[in-house]
Amino acid sequence: MKIRMDLFLTFMKIGFFTFGGGYAMIPIIEDTCVEKKKWLSHDDMMNIAVIAESTPGPMAINCATFTGYRQAGFFGSLAATAGIILPSFLVIFIISMFLDNFLEITVIANAFKGIKLAVGILILDAAVKMVKKMKRGAFPRMIMLCSFAAMLLINIFSWSFSTISLMLIAAAVSLAASFASGAKRKEGEGT
Amino acid sequence: MIYLDLFLGFLKVGCFSFGGAYGAIPLIRDVALSYGWLDDETLAYMIAVSESTPGPIMVNLATYVGSSQAGLGGAVLATLAVVLPSFLVILLAAAVLKNLLENRYVKAVLGGLKPCVIGIILATGVYMTVHNGISGMGKPGLDLRPAAITAILAAVMWGAKPVLKRKVSPLALIAVSACLGILLYGI
Numbered sequence: 001m002k003i004r005m006d007l008f009l010t011f012m013k014i015g016f017f018t019f020g021g022g023y024a025m026i027p028i029i030e031d032t033c034v035e036k037k038k039w040l041s042h043d044d045m046m047n048i049a050v051i052a053e054s055t056p057g058p059m060a061i062n063c064a065t066f067t068g069y070r071q072a073g074f075f076g077s078l079a080a081t082a083g084i085i086l087p088s089f090l091v092i093f094i095i096s097m098f099l100d101n102f103l104e105i106t107v108i109a110n111a112f113k114g115i116k117l118a119v120g121i122l123i124l125d126a127a128v129k130m131v132k133k134m135k136r137g138a139f140p141r142m143i144m145l146c147s148f149a150a151m152l153l154i155n156i157f158s159w160s161f162s163t164i165s166l167m168l169i170a171a172a173v174s175l176a177a178s179f180a181s182g183a184k185r186k187e188g189e190g191t
Numbered sequence: 192m193i194y195l196d197l198f199l200g201f202l203k204v205g206c207f208s209f210g211g212a213y214g215a216i217p218l219i220r221d222v223a224l225s226y227g228w229l230d231d232e233t234l235a236y237m238i239a240v241s242e243s244t245p246g247p248i249m250v251n252l253a254t255y256v257g258s259s260q261a262g263l264g265g266a267v268l269a270t271l272a273v274v275l276p277s278f279l280v281i282l283l284a285a286a287v288l289k290n291l292l293e294n295r296y297v298k299a300v301l302g303g304l305k306p307c308v309i310g311i312i313l314a315t316g317v318y319m320t321v322h323n324g325i326s327g328m329g330k331p332g333l334d335l336r337p338a339a340i341t342a343i344l345a346a347v348m349w350g351a352k353p354v355l356k357r358k359v360s361p362l363a364l365i366a367v368s369a370c371l372g373i374l375l376y377g378i
Contacts, residue, residue, distance in 0.1 A: 017245065061247065088245050127312040
């Protein structure tokens with residue numbers, strides 16, 4: 001019980017004092033879990049980073065779930081995950097109750113006309129970073145470009161085609177390509 | 192049934208939200224616009240709020256949409272739904288399937304998903320920047336303010352690095368954009 005409480009409170013503290021999205025949490029999680037609490041090794045931290053890259057969800061939450069499970073099994077992971085989410089949940093819930101009154105103030109409304117324009121640029125910047133870090137090779141690049149073109153057309157013409165369908169198609173194409181190359185390799189071994 | 196819609200909608204977001212904080216935004220935008228939960232203005236507001244409050248943007252957006260659509264119950268449901276997939280996947284990876292990521296078919300699926308997500312994020316960024324930037328030009332009475340603000344913000348984001356010797360943080364860019372909005376729309 002003690003360890004679960006410790007997990008909950010520690011991750012709640014991390015959740016409360018990290019502004020600016022999930023990535024800002026990583027150095028703090030590393031400092032707390034590896035250096036201070038010794039819950040994880042540096043290798044663990046690397047492994048989590050790799051797993052988090054390939055699984056959905058914010059990395060900070062992935063870290064909390066993994067650390068909690070390591071220390072105290074299922075209920076440990078539950079305590080840690082709940083801990084890291086609770087602060088942002090409470091803050092946003094309170095803000096959501098005042099949002100409409102807040103937006104009626106002219107100065108605030110004008111500020112958000114400007115902020116709306118920044119959002120596109122922030123997304124674009126995140127995307128450019130990802131393209132730079134992307135795995136080399138013709139196949140991933142082709143999928144990236146096709147998805148890019150498809151998504152752009154969907155947006156421009158307001159087609160009702162969900163991004164999830166687009167992702168599922170890409171996954172299916174990649175799986176089919178993997179099967180095809182596997183079959184070719186087997187054929188090659190046979191002859 | 193709004194509760195079921197919220198739960199399923201954010202479960203979908205949670206399942207497919209690869210690619211970090213801003214990577215989840217195109218998906219949330221898609222789901223929230225299609226249900227009519229958010230418009231682009233409110234989404235921008237929430238992203239600014241998320242940047243200046245603790246926690247991942249994805250969770251913040253889920254809590255906000257849930258709360259605005261169905262009160263506390265909606266907020267709890269949407270937040271649970273958006274976290275559930277990644278919680279289960281990590282549990283699975285930590286508990287049983289340590290070598291899950293080495294599996295050939297898992298690798299093949301991820302090899303398709305990841306570049307696709309990057310393409311989607313790139314397209315959303317390009318579309319939102321251009322579309323919002325030229326939004327003042329179609330209407331009667333040419334409004335060049337969106338285009339001007341967009342140009343300044345782009346210059347700050349990608350041009351300031353050599354001058355400042357460090358990258359402009361999202362929060363700093365949002366602050367600059369808010370000032371520009373107040374200045375140009377207030378006069």
